[in-house]
Ligand code: HEM
């Protein structure tokens with residue numbers, strides 16, 4: 001076939017494109033590669049792949065929301081953040097499916113996993129970074145993959161969702177300590193009194209600060225769901241492997257319990273006591 005111009009080529013390609021082509025189903029559906037022939041390994045792989053796909057969309061939304069907040073486009077940011085919470089509900093529900101696997105079933109293929117662990121999920125780390133939890137030591141895992149390391153380093157050095165939200169408080173006229181506004185965003189966010197006072201005022205005069213009030217509640221939705229995910233992970237791990245050590249080298253359930261203590265947006269929680 002001879003094409004007159006680029007548009008024609010494009011139109012012809014589109015006409016012949018199928019459902020499977022568009023969604024790259026050949027590669028997606030050829031990626032459930034079991035190492036054992038145990039029936040439940042398929043479940044294990046699919047749950048992880050589904051979670052990673054949802055994380056990809058969540059990251060896309062959180063990063064766009066960060067930009068929108070920086071540009072004071074609050075309404076669009078709320079839509080994106082609401083979508084993130086909705087995605088989180090999906091991956092929390094996924095634990096129910098995984099919990100249908102018993103300890104005996106998992107132990108039949110666990111050894112095949114070697115030292116692989118969810119600890120190495122770089123999208124999970126990118127999400128934590130975007131939410132302001134900056135654990136530098138995890139970057140080390142990716143040193144052997146320069147491309148990936150660079151992507152993670154960039155996310156590590158960028159301001160998080162809470163940083164841009166605090167900046168929004170300042171833009172609205174709240175007095176925020178300079179040390180918070182110019183903080184080194186490569187560190188995890190730490191509690192600050194001026195931030196607490198500002199959010200308290202937002203919650204006391206919600207009509208005046210409607211956008212900031214809505215933003216705060218969207219952040220609480222996300223942190224709440226993130227904690228639910230962490231909790232379900234910890235409990236599902238406990239029911240499947242008890243207190244065995246993790247393949248990633250951690251203590252296992254003990255480690256996962258400890259991570260539960262971390263707050264992303266601490267003042268949004270403590271204001272509930274002081275309000
Ligand atoms: C039988 C199912 C599972 C077991 C027994 C399990 C076990 C563990 C353990 C013990 C750890 C601590 C690190 C280590 O020493 O390995 C861990 C970390 C992790 N797992 Fe799982 N896991 C399971 C399923 C999942 C699923 C479905 C996901 C979803 C993507 C996931 C994501 C993660 C992540 C992101 C971490 C790092 C958490 C952090 O550092 O805060 N895990 N897992």
Ligand SMILES: N[C@@H](CC(=O)c1ccccc1NC=O)C(=O)O
Pocket residue numbers: 048110113116117118119241245246247248
């Ligand atoms: N850390 C798990 C292994 C595990 O769950 C895992 C192994 C390979 C790929 C993803 C995994 N999921 C989450 O940690 C364990 O200790 O049994």
